[in-house]
Amino acid sequence: MSSHPDQIKSVPxxxxxxxxxxxxxxxxxxxxxxxxxxxxALGGPAEMQIPHEQGVLLTLLARLTxxxxxxxVGTFTGYSTLALAEALAPGGRVLTCDIxxxxxxxxxxxxxxxxxxxxxxxxxxxxxxxLGSLPAExxxxxxxxxxxxxxxxxYWDELVPRVRPGGLLLADNVLYxxxxxxxxxxxxxxxxxxxxxxxxxxxxxESLLLPIADGLTIALKx
Numbered sequence: 151m152s153s154h155p156d157q158i159k160s161v162p163x164x165x166x167x168x169x170x171x172x173x174x175x176x177x178x179x180x181x182x183x184x185x186x187x188x189x190x191a192l193g194g195p196a197e198m199q200i201p202h203e204q205g206v207l208l209t210l211l212a213r214l215t216x217x218x219x220x221x222x223v224g225t226f227t228g229y230s231t232l233a234l235a236e237a238l239a240p241g242g243r244v245l246t247c248d249i250x251x252x253x254x255x256x257x258x259x260x261x262x263x264x265x266x267x268x269x270x271x272x273x274x275x276x277x278x279x280x281l282g283s284l285p286a287e288x289x290x291x292x293x294x295x296x297x298x299x300x301x302x303x304x305y306w307d308e309l310v311p312r313v314r315p316g317g318l319l320l321a322d323n324v325l326y327x328x329x330x331x332x333x334x335x336x337x338x339x340x341x342x343x344x345x346x347x348x349x350x351x352x353x354x355x356e357s358l359l360l361p362i363a364d365g366l367t368i369a370l371k372x
Contacts, residue, residue, distance in 0.1 A: 284312055
């Protein structure tokens with residue numbers, strides 16, 4: 151247990167405890183297992199793939215909101231896209247934005263294998279261009295940000311007005327390996343620290359930062 155006076159229930163996350171937590175989630179599907187293996191083979195870039203338990207959370211949140219319109223910024227090899235598309239309400243679609251054709255080719259193969267390609271629209275272009283072209287009306291049910299960290303605030307400001315009241319905005323890597331908590335943060339860590347402060351002060355949403363994976367912000371549109 152933590153000795154911090156404000157933390158009455160905090161358990162250190164040991165490797166054994168992490169394995170136990172992951173075991174409580176729905177297991178990966180065969181397609182997800184294949185995608186995990188293929189992404190790991192990329193080497194260093196593989197760290198950009200969300201962990202499976204976070205994918206399970208995305209699926210649950212999309213189902214809880216009965217999401218039909220989802221926007222994702224940052225596709226990589228498509229694991230989070232799979233998790234979101236799996237949970238779509240009938241007739242729903244995920245619009246996912248990226249600038250890499252190399253990595254998203256892997257994603258598209260996985261989506262096809264899972265039989266979900268007809269629920270997903272991939273746009274290869276700078277995300278701000280794609281977001282700026284979307285209808286201005288608040289029609290989006292759920293947003294997931296997992297792209298370049300200095301761009302988060304601009305993506306956020308394009309998307310918040312387009313999310314319906316009661317919809318969710320999710321932002322990944324909001325701890326950035328713990329760097330975001332430091333007053334001496336720099337680079338991406340500083341960008342995330344400033345983004346977190348911006349979200350916390352944004353009265354358009356109610357938000358909470360969860361210590362899952364590298365940190366996940368969940369914000370409810372007021």
